[in-house]
Structures are given as structure tokens and as C-alpha cells.
Amino acid sequence: MFLGALVDAGVDLAMMQAAVDALGTEPIRLRAKKVTRHGLVAVKVDVEAPEVATDRRWRSIRAMLEGADLDAAVRDLALGAFARLAAAEAAAHGIAEEDVHFHEVGALDSIADIVGAAAGLAALGIERLTASTVTVGGGTTRGSHGSIPLPAPAVLRVLADAGAPVVGAVPYEACTPTGAAIVAAAAAGYGSLPELVVDRIGVGAGGRDPQERANLLRLIVGHEVTPARRTGSAHVHRGGHDHGDASGHGPHGHSHGAHGHDHGHGHDHSAHEHVAPASEHAPPAAQAHQGSPAPSAKPVVIETNVDDLDPRVWPAALAALLAAGASDAWLTPIFMKKGRPAHTVHVLCRPEMIAAVRSALVRHTTTIGMRSYEIEKYALERQYKHVNVDGHEIGVKIALEHGEVVNASVEYEDAATAAAALGRPLKVVIAQATALAAEEY
Template identity: 75%
Template sequence: MTIAWLDCSAGASGDMMLGALVDAGVPLELVQAAVDALGTEPIRLHAKPVARHGLAGTKVDVEVPQTANDRRWRSIRAMLEAADLDEAARAIALGAFARLAAAEAAAHGIPEEEVHFHEVGALDSIADIVGAAAGLASLGITALTASTVTVGGGTTRGSHGSIPLPAPAVLRVLADAGAPVVGAVPYEACTPTGAAIVAAAASAYGPLPEMIVERVGVGAGGRDPQERANLLRLVIGREVAPPRRTGHAHRASTAEAAHGHDHHGDRAHGAEQAHHHGHGHHHGDAGHGHGPDSAHEHHHDAPHEHAPHDHPHTGPASDTLARQEGRPVVIETNVDDLDPRLWPAALAALLEAGASDAWLTPILMKKGRPAHTVHVLCRAEMVGAVRSALVRHTTTIGMRSYEIDKYALERRYAQVDVDGHAIGVKIALEHGEIVNASVEYEDAAAAAAALGRPLKVVVAQATALAAQEYPR
């Protein structure tokens, strides 16, 4: 399996990431094609060799026309969903912008749909994220680990004036991803764009994992500060296969597990055995429970659900499996002690983390305890981010996951105009024929508020216009 590690000791930015990918062998033409697929004004990428502190690297410059691009999150999302991109690249790009939207909404105290991206909404930053997503997806990496991220300190200038460093968006994005950070240098080392790409692509954080190195890409930032070489390194290699066990070792380990020995090696072997016998798609605890009997309950309620062997660098085994197969994944956990008022925010956080859908099922657990099963559907590439959001926003201490088959209709995005207010329309097609067209609720709600009309009236008007313009 191909694995990779990002050395973010000098920080991270969009141009550094593009430089590292091109330096590692990703064709600049592939990155350019992904940027062209956005259908925006002409954007041109240029790569050149540079040196930072005497070390060689590649600098990718993004040439954009002089236009004002102050975009909302929903317009960027629609643009990414409509673009002709590789699905893995689309997932990374959407995940990066979703994290930025959540961070900006928290920083400014506004709903995510109302977030206006200023610097990050500019064409060069959009190109950085989409180009980096396409480059990473092309490498076929099954697990990406990142080091501690140097974020820097001091102040910088933004569209709203002076901004403290690390920028609020950088801290929030990396905090939500569970990424370790350090200040270390008196300047902006990590940009919001760089933080979002790292958070969307990395499934774990730590030092260089054990691997057989095959290539290294070195990307350079625009500055050459005296404190350290302004370089981002992407180390790509093959995972080191574990040593094969002999039959005797297998019997001994199985016997020890049967007698309850709780050594790290035994747990890992048990997880391997579960995988080989067809149970490898279930991971984690069956659910969650606190109280004096919770440990006993977990031990006896799910005897066939083995804890995954968490490699300290590459993340849970199920992440690797999901990334290999590329199939959609459903993650589930039972929760019996979360304040019910927090569920709407928790479900919203899961969607922000990259989930395709998230929903609750009321259940009755043993001893008559009312609870909920939270189900999350996500792309394989988003498993790590979704698990992190589940842990951060609920009280679960474990979860299970399994791959599914999914049939999705072709989708297109358009707009209708209701008295001067644009309302998005999601169009579903089967074999090229329109079978459904639904209006975007948030757009309709905003139009209803602006026009002073009941929401149901605006929804009906927009639906009627959609039916006329996009008949079935």
C-alpha cells in the first residue's frame, strides 16, 4: 500500500502543497486540468525550481486575472459539485472548504451558508485547494500522516484589517482535525488554505511512519525567512509489511486470546483474524455507555467486534481498508447520555466534516435505557474526519463501520429567480432524463426573509419555476 507523510515543520500553504506535489512527480498538466474544470476565469499555473536555505524545491505560482472574488460557501460548493473532477479530488476539495466554512462561521458568529470567503475565496486560493486535491488523489495514497504543524505568530493584514497570528481560521480548522500545532516562528507559517488542505487530506498526525521511501516532493513558499527553510516535504513510500507468523505462533496467540490475555500484540492479532474470517468490515465498540457497569457491558455486548489495530502513524485499519476499496462507508454508534438538545448541532458538525448524510434512530438499550443510534454515510476518503467529528461532538467512546453499495443518480445544479432572488435547484437525472428537481431550502429561506413572504409560498414559487424550466 502507498502511504505518505507531510513534513509541516515550516508550515503549510496552498503554493507549498502544489510545489511538493509537482516536485514528487505529479504532472503540472493534471493539476492545471483540474483547475480548468472549474470553469472560472482563466487561471494559469507555472512551476519553477527554487532554493530555500540552500535546499532545492519547486515553487508553483498561480496566475489569475484581476477580478474581485468574494464568494459564499454555497456558491463554491455548487461550483465544486458541478465541476468535472475526479471524485476523490472533489471529496478532498469539498472537505477543505467545509472546514474553512465552519471556522469562518465560528470566528464571525454567523451561519455557515452566509460565510463570505475573502482571501480564501479568491481565484488563486480556490486553484490551490482544487489543484492540491487533484494531485493528492492522483497518487493513490491509502493513508496520509502529517507532522506537527508550525503555524507561526505575530500579525498580518486581511480584508478586514489586522489579524492576529495564527489566524483564527487556521487554529479552528486544525483544532477540529485534532492536529498538533506549534508557534515556533514570528510570521505566518500556515495559511488557512494550507491548514484546510492538510486537515482534509490527513487521517492521522505524528512523526514519519515506518515505510520504504520511494520519492520525496519538496514545495517552496514565496518567502525565504531566516528562521528556517520555508519548505513543505511530501514523503511517499510503501507500507512495511508485518512479519509473517508461523503456525505455532498463531496457535499460541489464539490460545492466549481465549484465556483473556490483554497484550498489545494479542489485540492486533485478534483484529487480523477477524479480518481474515470476514469480520474486518466491523470495527470499534458497539456503542457507548457510562457508569459502573459500562466496561462489563462493552465486553459482553459485542464479543465479535474486535478493536482495530491502531497503527501509531497510519490510523485505524478500517481507514486504510476504506481508502483501498473506495466504497461508501456507514459509521454507527449507540449513544445514551448526550443531552438531546445537542443532537442538531452534532449532526450539523458531521455534515461539515464531510459526511454525505447523518441521521438518528431512537433505540431502547438493555436495562430499558432510551438511546439513539447515530448513522453517518460518507465517502471513503472522509472516514477519518467524520470519526473525529463524532468523537468531538458526541459522548461516544467507540463506533463500528461497514462498507456499502450505493446507487446515486446523476446530479446537476442550476438556479431559478424569484423576484430578483436566486434560488438553487438540484436536478437529478437517470439515463439523461430529469426525474426530480428540488429547490435549496437555505436559498428559499433567505429569499422569503428578504421578500417578507411565508417560506412555503417562496418554496412553491421556486418549485413551480423549476418544474417549468426543467420539466420531467
């Protein structure tokens, strides 16, 4: 539904296809067509992907996104969506975020949904997006673990962490984890349609066509009207009697935004949302989003000294920081005043992820404050590939300089899993995977 609304609003489907192709996965095709729902014309985008048995972990998806040739804004939004899903799945199943296996949401079509939506929203040049109350639905559905209640636990956790208002309203699944993650990652706030001058409207359709309401997601792109100036904003609305709005500001003062209005609830990775322009009255999550720097800003290191945390907690805390969007996180042992042993936790992140990383530091450690500073960073070009060691798929991160492969790093957890299954020493499996990766270059 998001992809359809974006295409109907003028985003080139080929551009979204190129972003999906950059992931380097199995072939995925996006196809758009006009449909009607309750007499209203909309665009439906079908994601055609092969059935694969790969059970993708969060770290694998993160490495794939980081290694893909994507614009920074697209990568950051996609990473933000999956980071929220990882945190929600970890909370629902009581496991560490790094150990989360994406089943339905990790399938190729859902990865394409998130990356395609991120590319489409970036193409619109929206600076601010707001959404309506999310209709989540009710009842039960089937998942990889059997029957689960609706709204799905991951949906509720993603939207709760985002501070999004929700309502049941319908006796079926109206919001999937994928749709919730896109809303949570993209929306700066929630509320009614803001005052704006409409530039264009995009209407996306889901596969489901219920009798009681049109299964549509509406994206309204326009210029927001404020007392001091006119700015671009966007409003998204999804679902029946509810209205959704999203406001966005473009990069040059004369900006474009989107307003979405959706009349119905579909099962197709979408959410019922009403997006309103963020303001000083927006919830904390929205205010943090408004204050996010431009993607071109320098990376940042955030640090804090901690002397009262059970050291057994540190592995989980570092994993939580990475799941929140940190590029890296590490510890340095130190001595503080009165000779107390302690640790400095260092977190490297992009400016867009500062708010999420700070929140993770506060939640998962005992810190009550932190410092940060910009740094210069030199990073090699990266690609993420998979090799097969006797039937076991192992991820490999490839580093290139001026087009030449200079390093190949095997994913430790994948290799460890394969070694245990094959009954071989871990070092042997790592060597086999590294050799297979070298053969490709």
C-alpha cells in the same frame, strides 16, 4: 506551494486544471513557471481567478464538490479539507458549522488550491503521507473582519483537531487556513523523514521571498524501507530549519510516496510541515487514516440509540455530522427498555469518512457506542448550479438519469435569505429559482 511541488514532482498541470474545471465555477486558470529562492530552483503555480463577491457557505461548497465530476479520492480529500475548515471557523466564531461563510478560504483561488492539491496527490498514487512540525508564524494579519492575531484562529483549530505539532519560529504568517486544511486532510502522521529510497523530488515556491530563509515546500517521493518489505511513501517538508516528510503507499504493493522538505514560510496557502510514515506509534488521527478503506468500498450506515440527550441539541448534532463528512444524517424516534423515549441517529457516509463521523457522534451526542454496516446505494448523476433571482444567488442541485434532468432541488437557506431580503414569501422565491433552473435544461 503545494501545486508547485506537485508539478515539479511530475504531476501534469493539465490534470489538475481539469479537476478545477470540473467544479463549474467562474473561469480559473493554473499557470506554472520556474523561479529561484535563495539560489534554489522551484516551480511556482499562479491561480488566476476573477474577483467575485460571492460569500460561499460550507453547504454550498460541499454541494459543489459532491456534484462535480471528480474521482472519489479527489472529492474525499477536498471535502475533508473543507470540513476541517468549517469546524474550525465555527469554533472560532461561535456559530453552527452549516452557517459558516468562507471568506478568504472560500475565494475561487483557495478552492482551486484545495481541489488542485487533492487531484495532484491522488495522481501520485500515495497511500500514506506524513508531515513535519508545522511552522505557523506569529504577529497579526488583515482578514475580512479586520486585524486578527497570528497564527490565525482557524489555523490553530484545524491543526489542533488533526493532532499536528506546531511551532511559531517566524514573525509573520507562515501557514494559512487553506494550507493547514490540506496538511490535516492528507497527512497520516507527523515526524521526521522516514527511511526511504527517493524516486523524485518536487519543490514548490510561494509568492513571498523573505531574506532569512528560502520560501519553499519540498515533496520527496520514494519507496519506504521496512524490515519486511519495501513500500512507496512520501514525505513533505516546509520551512527553514525544520524538515518535513510525507510517506505514501501506492495501490499495488510497489507504491510511490512523497517526502517534502520546505525551506521557508510563505503566505501562499501553505504550511510548514514535516511528514513521516505513519506507524503503530502514530497519533490517533494518523491511525484512523491508516485504517481508511479504499474509495471503491461500499457506503456505510452508522447508527446509535440515544435516550439522554437534550432534544434541542439534535439540530446542531446533525449539522456537525454533515460537516464531518457524512453524506446524510437523520433521526428515528424509538422507545427503549422501560418505555423510555429515545432516538436512533443514522449516518450515511463513505468508508473514508468513518473515523471523522464516529468522532463527531461521540463529541456531539451522549452515545458511548455505535454499530455500522455496508449498504448498496444507487445515486443519480448530480450537478450544482447557481441561478440569480433579482440579484440574489441561489444554489440549485440538479439530478440527471442517463443525461436527462429528472429533479432540481433549490438550496433552502439560499432561498430563505433571498426571500427575507426581497420581502417575498419563501415558496415564491423557491418557485422562481426552480423555474430559472429548468430554463437552463
